Amino acid sequence: MERVQAIRGMNDILPDAVHWWQMVERTARDVLELYGYREIRTPVVEKLELFARSIGESTDIVEKEMYAFADRKGQWLALRPEATASVVRAFIEHNLQADPLARKFYTIGPMFRHERPQKGRYRQFHQIDAEVFGIDDPLLDAEVMVMLCDFLQRLGLQGVGLHINSLGCPRCRPLFRDDLKKFLHERSPQLCPDCDRRRHVNPLRVFDCKVDRCREALAGAPELVRYLCEDCARHFEKVRAYLTGLDVAFTVDPRMVRGLDYYMRTTFEVVTDRLGAQNAVGGGGRYDGLMRDLGGPDLPGIGFAIGMERLILLLQQGRSLEAGAPDVFVAVLGEKPVLEAFRAVQALRRSGVAVEMAYGGGSLKSQMRRADKLAAAHVVILGEEELAKGVAVVRNMKEKSQTEVSLSDLVEYFKGHIVSSRGRTPGFGPTPSSR
RNA sequence: GUGGGUGUAGCUCAAUAGGUCAGAGCACUGGGUUGUGGCCCCAGAGGCUGUCGGUUCGAGUCCGAUCACUCACCCCA
Numbered sequence: 001m002e003r004v005q006a007i008r009g010m011n012d013i014l015p016d017a018v019h020w021w022q023m024v025e026r027t028a029r030d031v032l033e034l035y036g037y038r039e040i041r042t043p044v045v046e047k048l049e050l051f052a053r054s055i056g057e058s059t060d061i062v063e064k065e066m067y068a069f070a071d072r073k074g075q076w077l078a079l080r081p082e083a084t085a086s087v088v089r090a091f092i093e094h095n096l097q098a099d100p101l102a103r104k105f106y107t108i109g110p111m112f113r114h115e116r117p118q119k120g121r122y123r124q125f126h127q128i129d130a131e132v133f134g135i136d137d138p139l140l141d142a143e144v145m146v147m148l149c150d151f152l153q154r155l156g157l158q159g160v161g162l163h164i165n166s167l168g169c170p171r172c173r174p175l176f177r178d179d180l181k182k183f184l185h186e187r188s189p190q191l192c193p194d195c196d197r198r199r200h201v202n203p204l205r206v207f208d209c210k211v212d213r214c215r216e217a218l219a220g221a222p223e224l225v226r227y228l229c230e231d232c233a234r235h236f237e238k239v240r241a242y243l244t245g246l247d248v249a250f251t252v253d254p255r256m257v258r259g260l261d262y263y264m265r266t267t268f269e270v271v272t273d274r275l276g277a278q279n280a281v282g283g284g285g286r287y288d289g290l291m292r293d294l295g296g297p298d299l300p301g302i303g304f305a306i307g308m309e310r311l312i313l314l315l316q317q318g319r320s321l322e323a324g325a326p327d328v329f330v331a332v333l334g335e336k337p338v339l340e341a342f343r344a345v346q347a348l349r350r351s352g353v354a355v356e357m358a359y360g361g362g363s364l365k366s367q368m369r370r371a372d373k374l375a376a377a378h379v380v381i382l383g384e385e386e387l388a389k390g391v392a393v394v395r396n397m398k399e400k401s402q403t404e405v406s407l408s409d410l411v412e413y414f415k416g417h418i419v420s421s422r423g424r425t426p427g428f429g430p431t432p433s434s435r
Numbered sequence: 436g437u438g439g440g441u442g443u444a445g446c447u448c449a450a451u452a453g454g455u456c457a458g459a460g461c462a463c464u465g466g467g468u469u470g471u472g473g474c475c476c477c478a479g480a481g482g483c484u485g486u487c488g489g490u491u492c493g494a495g496u497c498c499g500a501u502c503a504c505u506c507a508c509c510c511c512a
Contacts (some may be wrong), residue, residue, distance in 0.1 A: 061510080064510095065510075113477085113511080115510060116436075118506075121512085127512060238463095258511090260511095276507085277510095278511075278512080279511095281512070283511080333470060363468050363469065364469080365468055365471070373472090381471075389467095397473095402471085
């Protein structure tokens with residue numbers, strides 16, 4: 001029989017990996033809510049037009065990477081390739097500007113892009129996405145980046161850098177664009193075919209080109225920073241000053257351009273050199289004209305997205321997350337203690353201790369083996385002798401020590417002895433709970 | 436979308452120049468064992484060698500296609 005397989009580039013996340021996802025999501029929610037962000041959930045499918053208008057008709061995402069299709073009534077829809085457009089759409093649609101609490105949003109979920117799969121790049125991938133509307137103070141730009149760094153640090157992520165740039169605004173960018181076009185026109189013969197095409201549709205993107213020939217040809221090209229209008233220049237300056245003031249390390253990368261048309265002024269990326277070609281772990285920027293362009297109020301906006309697959313790939317390079325192992329394994333010897341053992345197991349579970357037991361009994365040896373395979377931290381042994389005395393033998397598997405504990409004190413005992421709790425990452429220090 | 440590499444049990448890998456070739460280790464299940472695990476011993480389960488087609492008396496081994504994975508381009512999170 002031929003078997004049905006998952007779609008190319010769309011992956012199952014198996015139980016072994018799910019712990020990482022939960023840990024990352026939990027940390028993200030903790031941090032985001034600390035900064036005043038509230039969760040919003042929008043549909044995975046939207047009208048195609050929404051993305052065409054926001055991301056840009058001539059971007060690669062819209063031109064050749066979207067999962068677009070007509071539904072049964074012939075309406076053009078698309079699987080969302082990113083989250084910003086949907087969040088902005090929802091904000092406009094529900095008139096959220098009337099709600100003073102509705103300024104900072106986050107959403108976590110799957111995005112879809114039809115690209116050739118590669119390490120850290122999949123057709124269904126997941127993003128943690130944050131958006132803020134209605135504030136144009138550069139203080140916010142800095143805060144957004146500080147939060148991003150805080151989050152990554154909380155996860156213990158190593159080897160990443162923050163790159164920032166300013167793309168100017170509709171007032172100053174056209175000047176630069178024109179000069180750049182002129183420059184590219186002159187250098188046209190030296191450019192690779194891709195760039196020669198790009199210089200017409202989206203000239204800024206030639207800066208992204210990795211072909212040596214192009215990079216050489218670009219030497220002496222006009223630099224965006226020099227074209228920034230007074231407002232943009234001051235804005236950018238303040239962003240940098242705030243970041244420096246908060247001891248956030250960053251690099252100004254004048255050649256960093258983003259692939260979505262809506263970005264302006266501040267843009268930033270968190271990059272790594274440990275993921276091969278997919279070096280961006282997270283990225284975002286300001287998009288002050290977007291909400292107006294989508295038919296809403298003229299409110300500024302800024303946001304970023306983090307690629308969860310990439311993030312988890314990086315985290316897994318560093319260390320292993322021990323999860324799924326029970327804190328305690330209860331071994332029962334003989335028939336009589338079974339009920340008492342079951343009651344103890346339940347009491348422990350209800351107090352937050354993860355407990356497993358041997359179904360079907362068996363020799364102590366076989367139960368110990370079972371406990372070992374499950375990597376239980378402690379084994380509680382309850383046999384007829386112990387039952388008669390009202391105690392249980394508690395063995396610490398790591399230290400190979402054991403003591404007798406009164407059955408009524410078991411819960412108390414483990415509250416003080418559980419070291420590894422679910423979902424925590426060893427070595428990172430405890431993840432503070434939000435409550 | 437373009438180019439390179441790979442594809443044998445859950446995992447890591449064997450299988451002389453096409454000819455008992457479908458194997459091993461780990462993991463898994465049961466037992467050795469009615470009171471102290473990780474070792475050891477025994478047994479068991481698990482693959483129509485990614486799939487389809489071709490060459491051949493005969494293909495895991497050669498050829499083609501296809502699918503998947505992977506790396507790079509491209510793109511971006």
